[in-house]
Amino acid sequence: MTPVILIVEDEADLVELLRYNLEREGYEILATPSGEEALLIVEERHVDLMLLDWMLPHMSGIEVCRQLRRKPGSRALPVIMLTARGEQADRVRGLDTGADDYVTKPFAPEELIARIHAVMRRARPALSEERLTYSDIEMNLTEHKVARNNRPVVLGPTEFRLLRHFMEHPGRVFSRDQLIDSVWGHGIFIDSRTVDVHIRRLRKALNGKDEQDVIRTVRSAGYALDAEAAIA
Amino acid sequence: MTPVILIVEDEADLVELLRYNLEREGYEILATPSGEEALLIVEERHVDLMLLDWMLPHMSGIEVCRQLRRKPGSRALPVIMLTARGEQADRVRGLDTGADDYVTKPFAPEELIARIHAVMRRARPALSEERLTYSDIEMNLTEHKVARNNRPVVLGPTEFRLLRHFMEHPGRVFSRDQLIDSVWGHGIFIDSRTVDVHIRRLRKALNGKDEQDVIRTVRSAGYALDAEAAIA
DNA sequence: ACCTTATGTGACAGTTATGTGACGATGGCC
DNA sequence: GGCCATCGTCACATAACTGTCACATAAGGT
Numbered sequence: 187m188t189p190v191i192l193i194v195e196d197e198a199d200l201v202e203l204l205r206y207n208l209e210r211e212g213y214e215i216l217a218t219p220s221g222e223e224a225l226l227i228v229e230e231r232h233v234d235l236m237l238l239d240w241m242l243p244h245m246s247g248i249e250v251c252r253q254l255r256r257k258p259g260s261r262a263l264p265v266i267m268l269t270a271r272g273e274q275a276d277r278v279r280g281l282d283t284g285a286d287d288y289v290t291k292p293f294a295p296e297e298l299i300a301r302i303h304a305v306m307r308r309a310r311p312a313l314s315e316e317r318l319t320y321s322d323i324e325m326n327l328t329e330h331k332v333a334r335n336n337r338p339v340v341l342g343p344t345e346f347r348l349l350r351h352f353m354e355h356p357g358r359v360f361s362r363d364q365l366i367d368s369v370w371g372h373g374i375f376i377d378s379r380t381v382d383v384h385i386r387r388l389r390k391a392l393n394g395k396d397e398q399d400v401i402r403t404v405r406s407a408g409y410a411l412d413a414e415a416a417i418a
Numbered sequence: 419m420t421p422v423i424l425i426v427e428d429e430a431d432l433v434e435l436l437r438y439n440l441e442r443e444g445y446e447i448l449a450t451p452s453g454e455e456a457l458l459i460v461e462e463r464h465v466d467l468m469l470l471d472w473m474l475p476h477m478s479g480i481e482v483c484r485q486l487r488r489k490p491g492s493r494a495l496p497v498i499m500l501t502a503r504g505e506q507a508d509r510v511r512g513l514d515t516g517a518d519d520y521v522t523k524p525f526a527p528e529e530l531i532a533r534i535h536a537v538m539r540r541a542r543p544a545l546s547e548e549r550l551t552y553s554d555i556e557m558n559l560t561e562h563k564v565a566r567n568n569r570p571v572v573l574g575p576t577e578f579r580l581l582r583h584f585m586e587h588p589g590r591v592f593s594r595d596q597l598i599d600s601v602w603g604h605g606i607f608i609d610s611r612t613v614d615v616h617i618r619r620l621r622k623a624l625n626g627k628d629e630q631d632v633i634r635t636v637r638s639a640g641y642a643l644d645a646e647a648a649i650a
Numbered sequence: 651a652c653c654t655t656a657t658g659t660g661a662c663a664g665t666t667a668t669g670t671g672a673c674g675a676t677g678g679c680c
Numbered sequence: 681g682g683c684c685a686t687c688g689t690c691a692c693a694t695a696a697c698t699g700t701c702a703c704a705t706a707a708g709g710t
Binding site for chain 4: 574575576608609611612615616637638
């Protein structure tokens, strides 16, 4: 799956420049000018790296970073800060807050791309250590393995991404359209009933003989990962 | 459910222009030329965003905004101000008063729509607020779960929307027609007695063995959510 | 008390949403 | 090319929810 980078920056020109260069590098780009919205996107979508402007309209980059690190479920999402020249003095504060690197504006796109590669390479082993766990389900992302109750579970690629998305946002209800956006990719055009079929395949693989269904169907709304789904 | 936008504007032409464009975008439109009435509508209907003209016949847009923010129960309803050119100087005051954005007239419909999208996305966490609480009832909107006294409550989609509407306006009495407008959608035409049936279903699901009825029947007027319903 | 009107309640039949099995298409791999 | 796994879509089965009715009950008015 192509890595997803979230750009949090309020200068539209810069965003477009970055989008162009990074998409050429094979990344998928999300962008928003608002820190609040950034935190929201991280909740709902899979994001591999965040490019975070220091100065933002309402909420500063530092604040975004702090709140991001405070979230419990969020694994250590790599963050690269974008700072203007005069703000260099605050570099330490930025790194303190949990950013993985910083780049001072103006910068050459090549430099940024190099740092992105570096951070993502560095972050991957850290990421890999982190297995995703919810209830009795365990995902090992690096080895691409899933187990329930220590019993191995085999999933197709799409089911794997689907489960991963649920595990990254346990309990949350996603509409079929949201799932298509997040699991298949933004702008992909797929019949929403296809989601049902993959949900079924995921359920089939995940639910053993006498195990609870961990996927809750919310009629007219979507699906959610929920260990107590059976509270009927 | 389609998002609802309330337009508060006294130029009829502009209202119709906006209505046309926004309905095409899939929004449901309410409109009123009066600030007083706007505050009333917000009390009684579910509204996702308010487009507020700066200059209004009796009560100015600022005043509307101020009063809106002062209301206790009202979650932070996103507000976009519409200002004429010469009023730009007051921009700061507008944002101070609590508006989330402002647009100067004349404007291109596309620009307004872009800002509406931005504001609504930004406001979502404030709007959905994760959870609604009233008395011993708790609704988790993101997880689509309802509980009373920590006991899970299962509701059908319509009962869920109905309860949500009550929880967003606790204590307030709604006529059957108002409920149909807000919960089913404007322009939907169904028998008003149908509301009674759904109220019954909601009561049945909500009222456990020895729990109080939380829905108060107001004879010849409608229903209200009211924890002390039985003290009648 | 009596009549009138409004609301509570259980049942039912139509409608809509979801579950499920099967199928052909696609693309990697040998 | 043939094999295999996976994918997206369809058609049909099943389940859940919906709106309405008929009748029971309760509340107001006189």
